[in-house]
Amino acid sequence: GAVVSQHPSWVICKSGTSVKIECRSLDFQATTMFWYRQFPKQSLMLMATSNEGSKATYEQGVEKDKFLINHASLTLSTLTVTSAHPEDSSFYICSARDGMTGLDTQYFGPGTRLTVL
């Protein structure tokens, strides 16, 4: 099946620093990528939808200036958590939809555990 990778798998940073998370589709071109956040024992909450070459669409309540999303190529999207604070600590997961074959599902990355001290 399709493979989506995320890097790093976990990161610990100090409050006030910025963290970049990469999401790559390894064997297909992803015209659309999604970024989710999961709190412990809670559902996956969609943060934003990004289409290659255009600005991301953010869900209500998600600060676009804090969570910068870039989808510069068909295989790479990045999420940058700017000026991270302890409340940003969470599990961030990306997913990608195969835009070339029209596959009707999303393939998820393994997630990135962010801990802000």
Place this chain on the structure above:
Amino acid sequence: DQQVKQNSPSLSVQEGRISILNCDYTNSMFDYFLWYKKYPAEGPTFLISISSIKDKNEDGRFTVFLNKSAKHLSLHIVPSQPGDSAVYFCAASVGNTGNQFYFGTGTSLTVIP
């Protein structure tokens, strides 16, 4: 507003028996539904999907049933195996061509050997 709900946060089943996970939704525009399986600290893995033109889809030990009038879907796993122990999320979308998914809150399944 939680448009997709999984009212049972956890479920325990004996190995070999049937596991039934339930999911309800409120948006009548949803016409495509999926089930994902998730292990701790990993991304979800796609299991099975169903379009609203069907009421049942089967793939090996996994069967998804859709009751559109009740806005309810369920995932049946039979026979259940210890390796099935994970959190199961149902998801729904309007169409299946690039639209966002709305996820339920998940049900943690434990299959007891």
